[in-house]
Amino acid sequence: MSKQKSKKSSSGGTIAQNKKARFDYHLTDKFEAGIALNGWEVKSLREGKVQIVDSYVFFKNGEAWLLNAQITPLSTVSTHFVVEPTRQRKLLLHSKEIAKLQQAVEQKDYTCVCTALYWKGHLVKCEIALAKGKKMHDKRETEKQRDWNREKQRLFQKPA
Known part of the structure; x- marks a missing residue:
């Protein structure tokens, strides 16, 4: 009999989410982009040492760049390389997608933010x-809606 290899749960899993972006902004169009990473950054992502709360996308020379995404280096890697945790990382998108995003940011007063990092294969x-x-009253409305949904769940729960 042959032994089956155990697979890691890294495929399809969420690495990090930006919940603050959902609270501070009305999110409209979503896009999936690849990221150009170094080897030590991938290892840190596997350990979950990433923070994307204040990250956003800016456009330069027809390319998209991710700013303020902090990937903390592992202690085993930081001794071999000079690492910068908040460096600019290139986003891999089609040119039509970049043009659409850049036009919305420049003309329609939108902001382009990173909402999640995840594994795809x-x-x-x-x-x-x-x-x-969002305006302040929109944020309060979001909070009220969340509280009401939580209260609704408590009311409809059947006591055991």
Whole structure:
């Protein structure tokens, strides 16, 4: 009999989510982009040492770049290389997608933010979205809706 190899749960799993973006912005169009990473960054992502709370996308020379995504280096890697945790990382998108995003950001007052990092097979993908800022009363309305949904769940739960 042959032994079956155990597979890691890294395929299809979420690495990090930007919940603050969902609270601060109205998210409209979502895109899936690849990220150009170094080897030590992939190892850190496998360990879950990433933070994308203040990350956003900017456009330069027809290319998309991810800013302020912090990937903390592992202690075993940081002794061999000079690492920069918040370096600019190139996003891999089709030119038509870049043109659409850049036009919305420049003309329609949208912001392009990173909402999630996840595994797709053995590749790391970044979900980016066009976003418009919420006003203070919109944020309060979101909070009220969330509280009401939580209360509704409690009311409809059947006691055991």
